[in-house]
Amino acid sequence: MIELRDVHKRLGDRQILDGLDLVVPEGLNYVLMGRSGTGKSVTLKHVIGILTPDRGEVVVDGIDVPHLDRKGLASLRRRMGYLFQNGALINWLTVAQNVALPLRENRRMREDEIADRVHQTLRMVGMDHAADQYPASISGGMKLRTGLARALVTEPDYVLYDEPNAGLDPIMSEQIHRLIAEVRDRLGVTGLIVTHSRACAFDTGDRIGVLDNGRIVAEGTIDEMRDSSVPLVRSFLSGGAD
Ligand SMILES: Nc1ncnc2c1ncn2[C@@H]1O[C@H](COP(=O)(O)OP(=O)(O)OP(=O)(O)O)[C@@H](O)[C@H]1O
Ligand SMILES: [Mg+2]
Known part of the structure; x- marks a missing residue:
């Protein structure tokens, strides 16, 4: 399980994370959505220990990530895959x-x-x-x-996916989404998926959280979020283009 509790992070002169609470349950795909520049990639970097919070906790399987030494971090990263945007x-x-x-x-x-x-x-x-x-x-x-x-x-036990379908056409996107779902179903991997794409959220996700102003402003199962009346959630998940 991945848990972020009351995480605060200031970068430059902006408060990027401001009391972020996020729980990714074992064996599920959690989709993190939010406007550009809201701190989604920054959130992933906290999970893998590239960034440490100013305040709050980041815990993976009971391990206190920000306080790991180099060896501990290396061993965490062996258990955690990271898919960078465009593959990198x-x-x-x-x-x-x-x-x-x-x-x-x-x-x-x-x-x-x-x-x-x-x-x-x-x-x-x-x-x-x-x-x-x-x-x-x-x-x-x-x-x-x-x-x-x-x-x-x-x-790995966990994979963090940062915009796994960015720049792909719908057919290729669908293939990637299917693979991400398979990774969960066949390998039992727990996933944290950052995306702007409605198709990606629906094809791969079990839960969706929406990040805004440094914290999760709406969260729920796919079905709950599909029916949400929160305008920001609707703008990500309903109608229109992908
Ligand atoms: N190392 C850093 N130093 C200073 N500012 C940073 C650093 N990393 C990120 N930021 C800033 O933090 C904010 C959030 O960045 P982040 O990359 O997490 O956004 P994002 O939600 O992933 O956006 P996008 O959807 O465009 O990828 C941005 O304003 C970015 O400029
Ligand atoms: Mg990003």
């Missing part, structure tokens, strides 16, 4: 080499074990045919799937 691949490494990175950073695995694990993970996201290609020669959807493979290769 390294251009001079192949798809397979990109996916292997977290295994090389964190573990002492043999080369053949690394290769096996990488190919198994690439197969899962439908990318094993492109293992030896470079990021410059693959599509946006393939980059995201590669980023997803890199997030999954350590067999």
